[in-house]
Amino acid sequence: MARNFVSGSSQYLGNTTTPITAYPVTMACWVRPETGSDMTVMSINDSGGNNDFWSLRISGVPETLEFRSTQGGTAVVTDSGTVTDVTWNHVAAVGTSATSRTSYRDGANASTNTTSNTPTGLDRLGIGARNSQTVAEYCTARIAEAAIWNVALAAGEIAILADGYSPLFVRPGSLVAYWPIIGRLSPEIDVVGAYDMTVTGATQVAHTRIIYPAPLSYIPFAAAA
Numbered sequence: 001m002a003r004n005f006v007s008g009s010s011q012y013l014g015n016t017t018t019p020i021t022a023y024p025v026t027m028a029c030w031v032r033p034e035t036g037s038d039m040t041v042m043s044i045n046d047s048g049g050n051n052d053f054w055s056l057r058i059s060g061v062p063e064t065l066e067f068r069s070t071q072g073g074t075a076v077v078t079d080s081g082t083v084t085d086v087t088w089n090h091v092a093a094v095g096t097s098a099t100s101r102t103s104y105r106d107g108a109n110a111s112t113n114t115t116s117n118t119p120t121g122l123d124r125l126g127i128g129a130r131n132s133q134t135v136a137e138y139c140t141a142r143i144a145e146a147a148i149w150n151v152a153l154a155a156g157e158i159a160i161l162a163d164g165y166s167p168l169f170v171r172p173g174s175l176v177a178y179w180p181i182i183g184r185l186s187p188e189i190d191v192v193g194a195y196d197m198t199v200t201g202a203t204q205v206a207h208t209r210i211i212y213p214a215p216l217s218y219i220p221f222a223a224a225a
Helices: 155-162
Strands: 002-005 012-015 025-033 039-046 053-059 064-071 073-078 089-097 100-105 108-113 122-127 141-149 175-179 198-200 203-205
Touching: 025 039, 025 053, 039 141, 053 089, 064 089, 064 100, 073 100, 073 108, 089 155, 100 155, 108 155
Parallel strands: none
Antiparallel strands: 002 141, 002 203, 012 122, 012 198, 025 089, 025 141, 039 053, 039 122, 053 064, 064 073, 089 100, 100 108, 141 175
């Protein structure tokens, strides 16, 4: 199972710490938007007044995938295509350095940005919203299989994730946080880094199909959406 988030009910998952505060970074997850609007799918944030963050975001109608890096100004990677409503989409953000960031939609459709931008003071996590000093940009969407790496994953590795393989298959030594988001436990468990997420209102729904390593294959994590 996964989690369903409703923007109007201010639902999200959050943690007041983070495993990563500097480049390189990769964020990835599966998202099924239920309606078009501005929404933050995953975020690593500053809880102070500077409001710095990295965010994997869906913008506008029709929905466009964005990877935002904000410190003073904002450096934005904007996908040339669109995210599909009521369908599971794989989305990923790769920050190689302050001047190299890439977004991926469904394992391909790479878009890049080279504007210099380095968020500071990063100290909390959000799934389903931007969890900054004030929580904002809540999702109306289903989200599953969220993960963070402390390296810049290559295009081929992002494609493996988009083919439906668990993050546990992709550079596990650099995987610093991984939330399958099964929706059965509160807090939502991080099976790698113990950055368990406090659940605010999000409810359990059907998961996207995922291939897990053999020791986990007997667990009924993934049911068809």
